[in-house]
Amino acid sequence: MGGTGVALPPAASQAELWSGYFAAHYPGRVAPIAEKIFSNAGVRTRQAAVSPLDEDVSGWSTERRMRRYQEEAMPLGKEAVERALVASGLAATDVGLFAVCSCTGYATPGLDILLARDLGMSPRTQRLFIGHMGCYAALPGLGAISDFVTSRGRPALLLCAELTSLHIQPPAARLETQQVVSHALFGDAAVAVVVRPEQRGGYAVREIAALTDPTTADHMSWEVTDLGFRMGLSARVPQVLARHVRPMVDELLAAHDLTVADVDGWAVHPGGPRILETVERRLDLPETALATSRAVLDAHGNCSSATVLLILDALRRSPAPPRRVLALAFGPGLTLYAVLLELV
Structure with a gap:
């Protein structure tokens, strides 16, 4: 990037x-x-x-x-x-x-x-x-x-x-x-x-992973109606996320001989406070790890697909940009996406 x-x-x-x-x-x-x-x-x-x-x-x-x-x-x-x-x-x-x-x-x-x-x-x-x-x-x-x-x-x-x-x-x-x-x-x-090719001064994409749990397809929806698009959002989404996020993250990082401790920047889509709390707990992250995600939620709310890019932009502009960032986002499916980025 x-x-x-x-x-x-x-x-x-x-x-x-x-x-x-x-x-x-x-x-x-x-x-x-x-x-x-x-x-x-x-x-x-x-x-x-x-x-x-x-x-x-x-x-x-x-x-x-x-x-x-x-x-x-x-x-x-x-x-x-x-x-x-x-x-x-x-x-x-x-x-x-x-x-x-x-x-x-x-x-x-x-x-x-x-x-x-x-x-x-x-x-x-x-x-x-x-x-x-x-x-x-x-x-x-x-x-x-x-x-x-x-x-x-x-x-x-x-x-x-x-x-x-x-x-x-x-x-x-x-x-x-x-x-x-x-x-x-x-x-x-x-x-x-x-x-761009031979990117300098930004983040290179090292790995992308996805996981969809089709048994929970009814937990999150975005339906086209005669009066705009209508959100469906089950209170059980954090439970599903809690079941899948740790194994998915561990598998992605292990492919690069890394662990959660090797990641010094986190861009987690703030679907809401409970989503961030669930990720923080399941990944055993320190309290400060998701500070940027919470700051973006505080200042902008959940901007759907644009939100994780707002978080990545804030991390990159910080006085000491993290070297290795893991971006996580969640949506209908129920689907989890993860991207490993590295500062170059």
């Missing part, structure tokens, strides 16, 4: 979002429980391209939400990509593969085509769109562009652009805990990263 570019829409505090919108969204007996979920989400501020403080999208059709996605994602994505190219010292015409991840909006022609056009990429630039994989999508995306760079010897660029603010669901008369948790956690972001 070379240059990184981050683009964020305007921010609002969690307290402001609650008092200015969600308190009225969850009336009656639901309100105290919902407020407690908001206060315990580990989120202090979040960014929203379409803020509920300004516009109530909860009754919008999916068509209307998708049109707005294209309007908002284009400038955010362009800003992130331009910053990543500048940080890498590359021109848009240098990009051999342009990959885009998103699970919050779709259109054809999509962001990959329109941004390649607007940024002046070559007509021969290869493109890849990775859709609806959810929060872990950045890691297979990173694997795809890294493989391209290795095999073709040309730079590649990955953009993760997520606008979760477009998928606020209508108010419900009864408590729907999964929806409250979703509304309390998610934020918007666009992050782009460049991988």
Whole structure:
């Protein structure tokens, strides 16, 4: 990973979002429980391209939400990509593969085509769109562009652009805990990263591993409805994660004659405080190991696929960047992805 570019829409505090919108969204007996979920989400501020403080999208059709996605994602994505190219010292015409991840909006022609056009990429630039994989999508995306760079010897660029603010669901008369948790956690972001041959001053991808437990496919979902995309999130997700994360991490590291103790940087997708606590406990990590993951959750919320890239960017910009980083992300399937990176 070379240059990184981050683009964020305007921010609002969690307290402001609650008092200015969600308190009225969850009336009656639901309100105290919902407020407690908001206060315990580990989120202090979040960014929203379409803020509920300004516009109530909860009754919008999916068509209307998708049109707005294209309007908002284009400038955010362009800003992130331009910053990543500048940080890498590359021109848009240098990009051999342009990959885009998103699970919050779709259109054809999509962001990959329109941004390649607007940024002046070559007509021969290869493109890849990775859709609806959810929060872990950045890691297979990173694997795809890294493989391209290795095999073709040309730079590649990955953009993760997520606008979760477009998928606020209508108010419900009864408590729907999964929806409250979703509304309390998610934020918007666009992050782009460049991988180039003979990378210097960034992180090289050393290994990628995936594990899917199909017996728990109903534990996490992202369903397309007439009123946007609806999150399904079982309270049993941390239990499944606890069962799989340690064996998976140990196996990946052992392939490089490493152990957990050899990793000095952790980029763990903060699906919520319980997810981070589960990983920390199962891997026997010190209290400070996931400080950056918690800081990103605190400042940005869960930005779906863009989140792990925000954490990696923060680790890289730290005064003493860790030499060896393990990135972990989780999503529908139930799927776990892990990437081992090393500073070069």
